[in-house]
């Protein structure tokens with residue numbers, strides 16, 4: 001009897017862990033994509049309009065799954081409307097538009113503040129600990145939480161060719177976390193990981209020297225603060241300023257093309 005209950009328990013756990021998420025996703029995708037959501041994508045996710053039609057449909061599928069699975073909470077009194085939800089999901093899912101939605105399996109929730117928000121942090125010099133306040137537009141936590149400022153999301157929505165997109169930035173960090181360690185590289189097979197390491201390390205060191213000599217104007221300097229930020233800032237540039245990135249750093253553009261499986265500089269052409 002105990003053995004039978006154990007077997008039933010293991011089967012139930014297997015269904016819950018493996019079959020239920022797939023079934024829930026299939027069910028979500030049976031719903032047609034709401035026309036009001038498509039209008040939000042067209043208005044506030046400008047890169048959606050530049051995607052080839054099959055990728056537009058794929059982005060819509062990802063947005064449906066994202067909004068089914070990832071709760072979005074308003075902070076400081078912000079009421080989370082469909083406009084906010086679809087804009088955030090649309091930008092986040094752009095990163096994985098040519099990749100499987102399972103890349104976002106580790107994401108648990110999104111918190112949205114009306115604008116940039118203050119964070120109090122303990123800092124230590126090894127001897128003394130002090131509280132410091134810092135203003136932020138967004139952050140990404142290893143346990144699958146993303147925090148965003150809606151004002152900054154809107155700034156990104158209005159400037160699809162600019163260097164900044166807080167949603168792309170923070171969700172690129174989540175792809176980095178998905179690799180198991182947050183180290184400036186997403187999950188890759190061993191051959192791709194070796195090439196990634198070689199290209200990114202060489203570029204990071206070279207660009208650090210150029211920054212010291214004030215020779216760079218095309219890349220957000222925040223990307224040089226840490227290799228983890230390098231990947232997030234390069235991901236923003238890859239989607240929003242792809243031709244600039246390709247002209248200055250063709251090898252980086254190439255490895256990002258292979259990872260994201262699209263070439264934004266060529267009309268978001270899918271890459272095998």
Ligand SMILES: [Zn+2]
Pocket residue numbers: 169173228229232
């Ligand atoms: Zn960052």
